[in-house]
Amino acid sequence: MTGIGDDCAVLSIPAGHELLVTTDFTIEKIHFRRDWHGPALVGRRCLTRGLSDIAAMGGDPRAAFLSLAVSNDVPQKWVDGFLKGLLELAEEYEVPLAGGDTAESAAGIQADIAVVGSVPKGTAVLRSGAKAGEQIFVTGELGGAAAALERMAAGSALGAEWSRYLHPRARVAVGQWLRQRGVASAMIDLSDGLSTDLEHICQESRVGAEIEAEAIPRAWAGRGEKRVAQELALDGGEDYELLFTSGASVPAKVAGVQVTRIGRTTKSLGMRLIGAEGKTRRLDAGGWEHFKGVR
Amino acid sequence: MTGIGDDCAVLSIPAGHELLVTTDFTIEKIHFRRDWHGPALVGRRCLTRGLSDIAAMGGDPRAAFLSLAVSNDVPQKWVDGFLKGLLELAEEYEVPLAGGDTAESAAGIQADIAVVGSVPKGTAVLRSGAKAGEQIFVTGELGGAAAALERMAAGSALGAEWSRYLHPRARVAVGQWLRQRGVASAMIDLSDGLSTDLEHICQESRVGAEIEAEAIPRAWAGRGEKRVAQELALDGGEDYELLFTSGASVPAKVAGVQVTRIGRTTKSLGMRLIGAEGKTRRLDAGGWEHFKGVR
Structure with a gap:
């Protein structure tokens, strides 16, 4: 992989594979509460949401991209804990965090995870393949x-x-x-x-x-x-x-x-x-x- | 392309191409103000940010993914205008909106655009290629x-x-x-x-x-x-x-x-x-x- 810290990440997908792409929001007060959920847990779940979508297609996750917006009253310690949880899980699943975006948020924490994966062409398991009697x-x-x-x-x-x-x-x-x-x-x-x-x-x-x-x-x-x-x-x-x-x-x-x-x-x-x-x-x-x- | 409305979008990338991926936040009060910027303009700019990153690598944009979080006090008319602006630009650039996520936000509007593109292997124009005397x-x-x-x-x-x-x-x-x-x-x-x-x-x-x-x-x-x-x-x-x-x-x-x-x-x-x-x-x-x- 090249291009980290560039305008885009540059990734290789195996020949004969199709690309899988999924994005999922994790938003404070909607998907988690800071007083209930520790930062590492929120980070793990943020990535889990994307990995799980790749799993549901039968795919190989290849890279993750995190867009993270945080208001300036969120302690750096929280952000560090969130990233630690997310990166530990990324390592477990051997999925590099290949890019993303950071921004100031107007209030609270918003994270959007994009996960890119692949499957051999024509083999992705869709929602539409069930037949009666299965x-x-x-x-x-x-x-x-x-x-x-x-x-x-x-x-x-x-x-x-x-x-x-x-x-x-x-x-x-x-x-x-x-x-x-x-x-x-x-x-x-x-x-x-x-x-x-x-x-x-x-x-x-x-x-x-x-x-x-x-x-x-x-x-x-x-x-x-x-x-x-x-x-x-x-x-x-x-x-x-x-x-x-x-x-x-x-x-x-x-x-x-x-x-x-x-x-x-x-x-x-x-x-x-x-x-x-x-x-x-x-x-x-x-x-x-x-x-x-x-x- | 298949898999729209599925767990992931499924995309084909031309043989011999590498993948480009970029994500960019567009956040109310940080990147735009609702009283200054019309919804269609905000939608266009949201996608422009991603397309521009693909342009900067010399790439072909292939698909866009929008994660959009909106609080329940934002009028549907605003959301419609935002999507109209974004989709008009997507059509102009022949980039399908292939998926994404929608969520309730705790306050205001947060949009994260992911754009996937491609370039023939090894030809992406990086930030790191300049030589002295150019x-x-x-x-x-x-x-x-x-x-x-x-x-x-x-x-x-x-x-x-x-x-x-x-x-x-x-x-x-x-x-x-x-x-x-x-x-x-x-x-x-x-x-x-x-x-x-x-x-x-x-x-x-x-x-x-x-x-x-x-x-x-x-x-x-x-x-x-x-x-x-x-x-x-x-x-x-x-x-x-x-x-x-x-x-x-x-x-x-x-x-x-x-x-x-x-x-x-x-x-x-x-x-x-x-x-x-x-x-x-x-x-x-x-x-x-x-x-x-x-x-």
Whole structure:
């Protein structure tokens, strides 16, 4: 790579590859609160949002670009912590921070992350590839991030047992595995919540979906006594797990991450939730907002 | 292009090309004021900033990505006007808006534009390629944008004669011409002002520079009675003209745009300004701030 500190970064993409590009805002008071979220955590999540979008295409992340605006009352220590968190994660995923922009903000902190990746031409896993009669899968466990946020809103301290929900991991290796083997017909990352992101796949693929409520892998709340409420697993955002459809057989673990079948796609449009006793109700997109009712 | 509305945009880059990536913030109260700058103008400038960075590498812009955060007290009409201005310019330059992000902002408007472009491998014009003893050139006229801002700050209405300074044009065709013919050894776009951007070339190329004050093409102030003050031409930002060095012969017009020789690079480091009577003084980077002393 050349051109760092130049007008543009100059990058090479392997021959025969297509380019993937995604950008995501992380805004103080909208996506995080400085009194709840430490700077390193905010930095990690900022990059995770972009990496997770690359993962959802089955892509290789190649470089990240950070635009960061900070008002002059934000301590330099906060900015240092944010960058440390972001750069540590960038190193873990071997994604160089190749450029970006810095600016003064009028108030608070705004960060926009752009991540550039690539896939062999024609192999990107889109949202639009699902067919009726396929199985629906998710990675990991759902609702943990939303449950952690609920606890913070209630003023509870979060013990170490919450750490993995506060530090979601972009499922890059899982996405690549599924793409390389042609296993996933459609894929999306769970940033807005299962119900909302599943609706995106249904709409883009023109299929319906039936989800088995009991099959959803709900996150463990706190010290493992119980699982989070079904509503959080359905509508809670920011888990950054992958949701995908497949007509092939899928192992229970991919790249070390648990994969769970939660339902199937249907010819009949719309989304339905099948309860424990076989009762079916309509499932609507929950529309995750980060601090709904909390701000 | 596929994948619009997907997790990432999927783009093709011509075989044998390298990728160029740039991101630039446009922030209310920092880069524009809603009471001074119309929404379409802000939208055009937002994209111009990115296109101009691609121009400065001699590149082909291929796609733009807009992250836009708007607080809920900003009228939809403003957002519509902003997008209209941005999209009109995107069409003019044949650069599709291929994705991005939208978010609620905590206050005001923040836009981050990412532009992806390409150049044949190894041909990007960097800031670091200048050699001592070359000539220094600029496109167009300088100081017009800063003069327009001064007038707005003084409460003066701006007539149509100011329009071209309010609507700077990214010099994409000029940059490409210079790159294709190997004419420019180093290049940068004038976003921060001549003195500041020239310093970037000098530092990256490890050369000095002598600028002839009388040679600088100063913009016409207002109805053409007089040229803007030398200080504005030296230190005023946002003209988005190109500054480049060359050891070759350079025509007076490239791609329809005036090109003016303003000085030469030197072995001895630092920047010097040679006045009308041959008097030489040190030239320091002016450090353009958009509303310095105005806010």
